[in-house]
Amino acid sequence: MIRAGRDDDAADICAVVAGCWGEYPGCVTDIEGEAPELLAIATHCARRGGAVWVEEIDGRPVGLACTYPLPDGAWEIAKVYLARPHRGGGAARDLVETAEAFARAHGATHARLWSDMRFDRAHTFYEKLGYVRSGPIRALADKSNSIEFGYAKPLSGVVVERLDAAGAASAESALARVLVACVDDGASVSFFPPMAMRDALAFWRKVSSAVARGEKILLAAWLDGAIVGTVQLDLATPPNQPHRADLAKMLVHPAARRHGIGRKMLARIEAEGAVAGKWLLTLDTLADSNAEALYRAGGWTECGLIPDYALDFDRTTPRATMLFYKRLQQPLPR
Numbered sequence: 001m002i003r004a005g006r007d008d009d010a011a012d013i014c015a016v017v018a019g020c021w022g023e024y025p026g027c028v029t030d031i032e033g034e035a036p037e038l039l040a041i042a043t044h045c046a047r048r049g050g051a052v053w054v055e056e057i058d059g060r061p062v063g064l065a066c067t068y069p070l071p072d073g074a075w076e077i078a079k080v081y082l083a084r085p086h087r088g089g090g091a092a093r094d095l096v097e098t099a100e101a102f103a104r105a106h107g108a109t110h111a112r113l114w115s116d117m118r119f120d121r122a123h124t125f126y127e128k129l130g131y132v133r134s135g136p137i138r139a140l141a142d143k144s145n146s147i148e149f150g151y152a153k154p155l156s157g158v159v160v161e162r163l164d165a166a167g168a169a170s171a172e173s174a175l176a177r178v179l180v181a182c183v184d185d186g187a188s189v190s191f192f193p194p195m196a197m198r199d200a201l202a203f204w205r206k207v208s209s210a211v212a213r214g215e216k217i218l219l220a221a222w223l224d225g226a227i228v229g230t231v232q233l234d235l236a237t238p239p240n241q242p243h244r245a246d247l248a249k250m251l252v253h254p255a256a257r258r259h260g261i262g263r264k265m266l267a268r269i270e271a272e273g274a275v276a277g278k279w280l281l282t283l284d285t286l287a288d289s290n291a292e293a294l295y296r297a298g299g300w301t302e303c304g305l306i307p308d309y310a311l312d313f314d315r316t317t318p319r320a321t322m323l324f325y326k327r328l329q330q331p332l333p334r
């Protein structure tokens with residue numbers, strides 16, 4: 001059961017936090033010296049304009065999460081801890097989603113959090129909830145010598161953002177789930193269904209390393225805090241085509257289609273391409289598909305059909321691909 005946290009939960013909350021920190025080497029628990037806010041967590045969060053929740057089992061708190069506003073319109077999600085015996089049942093997810101819903105209801109645009117570099121299981125957890133690594137790391141002057149990754153995500157509506165190398169690497173599993181869902185739904189995007197998650201993860205690792213090398217621009221789209229879409233622009237064209245880039249892997253999760261997500265990603269990737277000095281974008285896509293309709297609607301020019309280009313998901317029937325291009329408003333480099 002999730003309920004509002006109270007100051008008199010302090011003893012149980014401190015025990016939960018100490019237990020979690022004790023799982024990682026070098027993490028020192030000094031509540032009075034370094035985390036006195038845990039001794040009156042409800043008052044602490046209320047003073048910051050936020051709130052705290054606990055997961056209660058048999059009358060005792062076994063986990064918590066809190067949230068409060070930051071100066072720039074984002075809300076921080078903090079103090080996410082769940083005692084080990086109670087993990088795996090969705091309680092931590094419920095706690096974070098409760099905090100996110102509160103932040104959203106109070107007008108939060110983004111959620112942000114910090115997570116110690118050592119807390120690798122927490123990173124997987126946040127990444128499943130749609131968070132991506134964002135901004136620089138920070139070092140705390142504490143007894144644990146903590147170094148923390150920043151994570152963030154948009155909370156409401158459709159938001160498209162560009163991922164840098166750290167963001168791309170942290171989004172691999174979320175993007176793999178989108179790719180698997182699209183392929184299994186019959187999308188013609190290089191793979192046959194059923195697509196194994198490990199193949200999808202291997203694909204996105206290649207993409208994030210290309211992002212890190214500056215060879216690709218990668219976008220992710222969130223719908224109410226979940227990653228549901230992606231598209232990429234391949235900048236690594238030959239020397240005599242410095243002005244051209246290839247658009248690829250425009251994907252929207254089947255459950256999130258026809259909400260304008262594809263259109264929004266298309267507009268943003270075109271803008272990113274222009275900023276990168278690309279004024280001619282090209283792509284190929286399955287003829288007579290949703291994607292063909294999207295590119296036409298986005299003002300792309302079709303320039304031909306190649307018959308029998310790729311096999312359909314039955315692994316047998318060849319299907320045609322349609323070539324498209326779009327000129328952006330940018331002069332020829334001289």
Ligand SMILES: CC(C)(COP(=O)(O)OP(=O)(O)OC[C@H]1O[C@@H](n2cnc3c(N)ncnc32)[C@H](O)[C@@H]1OP(=O)(O)O)[C@@H](O)C(=O)NCCC(=O)NCCS
Nearest residue numbers: 187251252257258259260261262263285290291293294297
């Ligand atoms: C193509 C795809 C990305 C579109 O995503 P989406 O978020 O549903 O697209 P949008 O909601 O932004 O649609 C924008 C416009 O595209 C066109 N469109 C998109 N899907 C369409 C469909 N199923 N039928 C007809 N038109 C469609 C419409 O003009 C639409 O505008 P409208 O909704 O105002 O009529 C999605 O269907 C997808 O992931 N398909 C599988 C993967 C794929 O084939 N990718 C292309 C690789 S090159």
